[in-house]
Amino acid sequence: MKKLALALAFTLGASVANAADYIIDTKGAHASINFKIQHLGYSWLTGRFNDFSGEFSYEEGEPKVSKVNVTVKTASIDSNHAERDKHLRGDDFLDVKKYPEATFVSTNVTHDGDDEMTIIGDLTLHGVTRSVSIDAHKVGEGKDPWGGYRAGFAGETHIALKDFGIDYDLGPASTEVKLMLHIEGVKQ
Template sequence: MGLTAKVRTRDGWAVSHAVVTVTDMSGTQVLRAEADEEGAVRDTTDLAPGAYTVIVTAVGYAPAAASALVTGSGRAEVGTVTLARQGGSELPPPGPWTVDPAHSTVGAVARHLGISSVRGRFTDFTASIEVAPDDVTESRVEAVIRAASIDTGNAMRDTHLRSADFLDVENHPEITYRSTGLSPAGPDRWTVHGELSLHGVVRPVDLDLAHLGTGADPWGGTRAAFRATAELHRDDFALRYNQILQAGIAAVGTTLKVELDIQAVRGEGLPAV
């Protein structure tokens, strides 16, 4: 007897802090129950036969309603109720996530000679993500990049980029990013507000973040994929070296486009694979 239900996100993850309220046709509340850690609701309260309305709420999610018909058995099986993030934006399940550098790319693109682009990436970095359980906008991101790991595919150019003309890796060996906030920007899109420390200068930098999906990996873990972009101005970080060509064109553009392709593994630390 009683009511049973499952509360899930659109990706199928349990919403463990959901609350289920049941009202009769007159609008009177007859039952209130909380979901367990698996998002399951199991309540043994006797319900009289008839039609009921089931309302499911959870902090950070838009409420959902469903109908339930109680038969002579006194049992109501609501089934699975799907909740959408408030504002229609989704993130992976709450908790810690560790960025997998072997399956992630931290890159940047700069204009070269005014007619083409040069791409580079950093090969040595660590990062972590903490998805908040209640207010998702309180989620956090932290990343540390070893500046000397810059790789543009040209050894001479990379040596110059490591020098005092550009990254000055001897005096500024690390590039760090720490988020200060998160706001929804559309379905599965977010704006990450944070501070970037580069070349000894700290500036606010926003990331345009897209959550690409979440799923199981071949090693028994759970992975989430993200893509993020940002635009930096070299002058903001005292990276002012340049060479002006005869036509008045700068050899290196003043704007950098940051491109991040990220895979994160659920939990703290990476599995041995």
Template sequence: MKKHIIAMGLMAAASVSGIAQAADYAIDTKGAHASINFKVEHLGYSFIKGRFNTFDGTFSYDPQNLSASKVQVNVDTTSLDSNHAERDKHLRSADFIDAGKYSTATFTSTKVEPKGNGEMTIFGELSLHGQTKPIAIDAKFIGEGEDPWGGYRAGFTGTTRIDFKDFGIQVMGSSSYADIELHVEGIRQ
């Protein structure tokens, strides 16, 4: 009987600790539960908003050891969409991001720094327009749990600013940067 109680206790402890262990997630782009959005100043008068429609990625998340978390994202730059076909053609051209030559942008995290209350800074390398530079993403954990389809999900949001000159992208007027807004929901694998 004593062995049975000890075994049950160990199984319970293992299952509770399993909830808090690191897990790998695939970003849910098929269900459109993730987005990469941008906002760019237009001639100093207003802003243009857009997004990248095609991307994929993974992340590893451990709520008990947040600094061990990792992120990898691949973006199809030809999927840039600002809801204006002629402008998108120009933005994808060699005048700006040159999506014909540099059709993929990648982000690979190098470090995750916890800030408390579900907030963190994700440091990493962004490869864009043939250049690789370090960037930092201010991120926040939104939540995690079981979904209605028998899976388990975790979600985050994040922001960063990309300076065009850092990546050799032409500046037009006062538009020298893009503010990036990320919404990431992953399905545990």
């Protein structure tokens, strides 16, 4: 029985060791963190965060060894309007002087079928940490023209602003932000 337990532990340990590690390709601008929220219920306000970094581990068919870790510089919010961005960086919303970073650290990844997965993790935003679930799918993976290997994923989630201590009133249609994530990583 001890031999079986030892062999099982070795096999599980080997699976973890075999997960490929990737750095998110922000230098080549092959990744983006985008958002949209209704503006007063009349239209959509869209934007992105321009400064972020992170890494992930991924092994085809082994979601349990997958993990994601991303850090976003909150002052890099960009809604394509300087005055609005100043307001979004202020005390009413992101309060970037007090909370210069937002982070996401995965706690569980499950495979939901052909290249579909659910990534659950802790999102820390505005000084508050909450568990969020990201519906994701693998876009593709393979060799790149420069001799490297890449893997790309897309995902979406919704977060309620009040869950993260942001309670500025934009009207009842504007309480939730949709995040759209497009991540391409370079295998290390």
